[in-house]
Structure formats: structure tokens, C-alpha cells
Amino acid sequence: MDITGKKAIVVGGASGMGRATAEALAAQGAIVAVLDREGSAGKDVATAIGGTFYPIDITDFEGAEETLAAAVTELGGLHIAVNTAGGGTVKKTLSRGKPHDLETFRNVVDLNLISTFNLNRLQAFHMSQNEPEDSERGVIINTSSIAAFEGQIGQVAYTASKAGIAAMALVMARDLGPQGIRVLAIAPSLFSTGATAAFTDEQVAPLVEDAAFPKRMGRPEEYAKLAVAIVDNQMLNGQCLRLDAGQRFAPR
Known part of the structure; x- marks a missing residue:
């Protein structure tokens, strides 16, 4: 997809990988809406790239639907959606003889997996209204983690949620x-x-x-470069791409 002139939404675009992606898409000529928490740097990021900011709580599923609809209406459509918001916690299935509490597990799954699907189903609907360009109407990019494949001790909730995001790619x-x-x-x-x-x-x-190499943390702009490459290359579809310098998480 030619990014120039396309309408894009970046959820979690106020910082980190989301911010770098919003900036990269805008640099390629996209019109970008940044969605992130109230009180984040989202408004400043959006202003700097000539975009718009919408505060969102992705775990407020009905509210997120309304916010997304408002952003798409102002953009005048939606071609590109990048979803980076999420988080996790560290708790073992059993710790000091006590079971992992169910509420925390549910909260993490809601934050990462359910909210991602909620956004995806709505983003797909808005994209379906587009006139196709080279038979294409839109691109959705979600954020999983290598913990989806080699989760560490204490990451049972996080791993389950990120594995769900990875698994959804092909089916969706x-x-x-x-x-x-x-x-x-x-x-x-x-x-x-x-x-x-x-x-x-x-x-x-x-x-x-x-x-394997490089032995350092990834840089947000490296995530953004991959996101831009995904949008650009129509043959990339239905998979979860590792961005990990050949790293495989050890048990702890």
C-alpha cells in the first residue's frame, strides 16, 4: 500500500514503539491520528506530526468504539491501524502455595487480547468502507511479544494474551x-x-x-521501520513477525 495520503490510526501512539510508528507513517505522507491515555504525551506527539489526538481507555470497550469512530470520521476514513497499547504483570501460577488470582489474569487478557480484538473488529469495519487500491482496502498491525512463544516464569497471563494476538493474525x-x-x-x-x-x-x-546479535534492547524506530515495511509490502499477511535479534527468552 502506498502510504502517501492514507489515513492511519496508532493506538498507543504517545510513546515508545507507537510514537515512533506514528512519526514514521507521518514522514511517509500518512495522515495520522494518535490514540492514547488521557494525560499522556499524545497531544504533543500528534501536534508535532500534524495529526490529531484522541484520549482512549482501551479496556473501556464501548468507549473505545466511540473514540475510534470519532477519529475515523475526522480522518475521513481508515487505511492503516497499528495497535501497540498493552501491558502485563508478573505472577506465577502457584506462588508460596497460593494460586494465581483470576482477576489479575482476566485484567491482563482484557488489556492485551480482548482490547486488541475489539479494536481490530472495528478497524476492519471502517476499512471495509474504502474503495480498493490495487484490490487492497487496509492493513492492521498488532503487537505481540516473543513471550508469546517463550514465556518466562511468572508471565503466564502476559504470555497467554500475547500468544492470542499472534494466533489471531492468520485467522483474521x-x-x-x-x-x-x-x-x-x-x-x-x-x-x-x-x-x-x-x-x-x-x-x-x-x-x-x-x-544472537545485536546484544542490546531494540529501538522504537526499528519497530516503526518494520511496521512501515509491512504496510508497503502487500505480500506480507497473516503472520506474526519476530523482531528480536535472534533472542529466545530463557525460563527466567
Whole structure:
């Protein structure tokens, strides 16, 4: 898909990989709406790239639907959707003889998996209204994690949610193929974002020692480069792409 002039939404676009992607899409000529939490830097990011900002709570499923509809209406359509918002927690299935509480598991799955599907189903609907260009109406990119494949101890909820995102890519691509909509996921390893900004080199080194090369955290712009390449290359579809320097997470 030619990015120039296309309408794009980046959920989680106020920081990290989402921000880098919003900036990269705008640099390629897309008209971008940044969706992120109230009180985030989303408005500043949107202003800097000539876009618009919409506050969103992705776990408020009805509210997210209304926010997405408002953003698409102002954009005048939707061709590209990148979803990077999410998070997790660390809890073992059994810890000190007590079972993992169900509420935390549900909250993580809601935050990562259910909210992603909720956004996807709505994004796909809006894309389906487009006139096709080279038979294509839209591209959806979700954010999984290499924890989806090699989850570490204590990541049972996070791994389950990110594995669900990875697994959805092919099925959803098959569902939406007749509408000319592609669906992919990106599975990053440890990336340098707000959550890891305070890490020292000494703290980072053991976390990336299993990487083949380079032995460092990923950079947000590297995620953005892959997202842009996905949009550009129509033959990329229905899969989860690892972005991990050859890293495989150890058990802990």
C-alpha cells in the first residue's frame, strides 16, 4: 500500500514503539491520528506530526468504539491501524502455595487480547468502507511479544494474551481477505521504551545475553521501520513477525 495520503490510526501512539510508528507513517505522507491515555504525551506527539489526538481507555470497550469512530470520521476514513497499547504483570501460577488470582489474569487478557480484538473488529469495519487500491482496502498491525512463544516464569497471563494476538493474525487475515484487508502482528523482544528508560547498561546486559546479535534492547524506530515495511509490502499477511535479534527468552 502506498502510504502517501492514507489515513492511519496508532493506538498507543504517545510513546515508545507507537510514537515512533506514528512519526514514521507521518514522514511517509500518512495522515495520522494518535490514540492514547488521557494525560499522556499524545497531544504533543500528534501536534508535532500534524495529526490529531484522541484520549482512549482501551479496556473501556464501548468507549473505545466511540473514540475510534470519532477519529475515523475526522480522518475521513481508515487505511492503516497499528495497535501497540498493552501491558502485563508478573505472577506465577502457584506462588508460596497460593494460586494465581483470576482477576489479575482476566485484567491482563482484557488489556492485551480482548482490547486488541475489539479494536481490530472495528478497524476492519471502517476499512471495509474504502474503495480498493490495487484490490487492497487496509492493513492492521498488532503487537505481540516473543513471550508469546517463550514465556518466562511468572508471565503466564502476559504470555497467554500475547500468544492470542499472534494466533489471531492468520485467522483474521483469512476472515478479511475477501475485503482486501491484511492483518499481521509484530513480536518484539525487550525494547527501549518508557518502562525500561531507567535501566543501566549493567541491568540491560543480562536481559539481552541470549540475543544472537545485536546484544542490546531494540529501538522504537526499528519497530516503526518494520511496521512501515509491512504496510508497503502487500505480500506480507497473516503472520506474526519476530523482531528480536535472534533472542529466545530463557525460563527466567
